[in-house]
Amino acid sequence: MTNAERIERMVVESAQKGLRVAADNSLAVNLGFVFDPILLREVLRNPHLTFVQNGELLVGQMPPNEVDIHPLQQGGLQIIELRDGHKVYNEQLRKLETPYAERLTPQTRRSIERRSYYGAYKGVTDILTKYLWPELALWLTRGAAQIGMTPNMITAIGAILCIAATFLFSQGLYWTGMLAGFGFMVLDTVDGKLARCTITSSKWGNIFDHGIDLIHPPFWWYAWAVGLSAWGQQLSVSIFWAVMGIIVGGYVVQRLIEGVFMRSFEGMHIHVWQRFDTWFRLITARRNPNMVILFVSLLAGRPDLGLIALAWWTVISLIVHAVRLLQAYGEKRAGRPIVSWMEARA
Numbered sequence: 001m002t003n004a005e006r007i008e009r010m011v012v013e014s015a016q017k018g019l020r021v022a023a024d025n026s027l028a029v030n031l032g033f034v035f036d037p038i039l040l041r042e043v044l045r046n047p048h049l050t051f052v053q054n055g056e057l058l059v060g061q062m063p064p065n066e067v068d069i070h071p072l073q074q075g076g077l078q079i080i081e082l083r084d085g086h087k088v089y090n091e092q093l094r095k096l097e098t099p100y101a102e103r104l105t106p107q108t109r110r111s112i113e114r115r116s117y118y119g120a121y122k123g124v125t126d127i128l129t130k131y132l133w134p135e136l137a138l139w140l141t142r143g144a145a146q147i148g149m150t151p152n153m154i155t156a157i158g159a160i161l162c163i164a165a166t167f168l169f170s171q172g173l174y175w176t177g178m179l180a181g182f183g184f185m186v187l188d189t190v191d192g193k194l195a196r197c198t199i200t201s202s203k204w205g206n207i208f209d210h211g212i213d214l215i216h217p218p219f220w221w222y223a224w225a226v227g228l229s230a231w232g233q234q235l236s237v238s239i240f241w242a243v244m245g246i247i248v249g250g251y252v253v254q255r256l257i258e259g260v261f262m263r264s265f266e267g268m269h270i271h272v273w274q275r276f277d278t279w280f281r282l283i284t285a286r287r288n289p290n291m292v293i294l295f296v297s298l299l300a301g302r303p304d305l306g307l308i309a310l311a312w313w314t315v316i317s318l319i320v321h322a323v324r325l326l327q328a329y330g331e332k333r334a335g336r337p338i339v340s341w342m343e344a345r346a
Contacts, residue, residue: 181220
């Protein structure tokens with residue numbers, strides 16, 4: 001897309017979230033630069049804020065009759081120079097970041113794509129998403145954008161792979177299921193990055209993507225347990241249901257704790273409260289870390305022990321989250337504010 005189209009999409013998306021230019025102002029944008037969308041959101045929240053880089057205007061709100069006047073020559077504006085390392089807490093992506101801005105030229109196109117992609121990456125996520133496949137997902141995101149695929153198309157392909165993995169696990173075809181599951185997990189990263197980088201997020205797309213993410217893990221673990229019979233390692237009936245109860249019940253309760261935390265502390269995610277919580281999100285008993293446990297058990301030829309280990313890790317993760325919720329309530333009762341450690345540093 002052109003830079004003007006990108007800015008227009010950013011403005012429309014911001015307006016859908018209730019962020020608009022003040023009634024008496026105009027939005028001044030330098031189309032010679034590509035900049036982080038969070039700069040526009042910050043400007044729309046503060047009508048007196050203007051961002052510059054090396055003294056050149058990036059984006060800001062100004063009275064219509066002063067748009068052609070350099071912001072440094074205007075009074076009443078809060079000028080922020082990006083080269084000074086200004087940091088912003090991005091609540092949506094759960095990270096403390098230094099917003100990017102780069103002059104748009106044919107030579108900087110690839111660099112801008114990379115900065116836009118990594119700028120759209122969540123700061124708090126699991127260890128595989130954060131460290132294993134960012135470059136693969138970048139390549140796929142770029143390719144999908146170039147051929148005109150939408151985020152929902154990517155999500156739909158991922159959903160097919162997710163269902164295929166479930167079936168393959170139930171048949172004991174664990175390695176093939178792992179391959180399908182890996183494809184789904186990577187595409188689960190790609191669809192979100194594609195939506196953010198191309199400014200094409202939608203309410204339906206968000207429901208479609210997160211709905212699949214929320215619902216499918218218990219089906220994977222149940223299918224894995226069923227597939228053990230093909231390996232001659234099936235669990236006894238009592239152990240089968242005990243393991244399933246722990247894994248599925250623990251998953252549901254852990255999600256409920258996360259929701260209670262958000263409702264209790266102004267929408268803040270439990271994983272961004274303190275540094276420990278951000279670190280623990282890397283390995284907590286969610287789908288991707290659980291798949292690491294099962295992968296290791298396959299290498300050892302004992303997928304049954306992998307499922308039992310997953311149950312134990314679910315219990316441990318659940319206890320950690322429950323304790324953190326109680327500690328947060330204790331901090332609140334003591335009169336201490338519950339804010340993200342990243343927001344406190346911004």
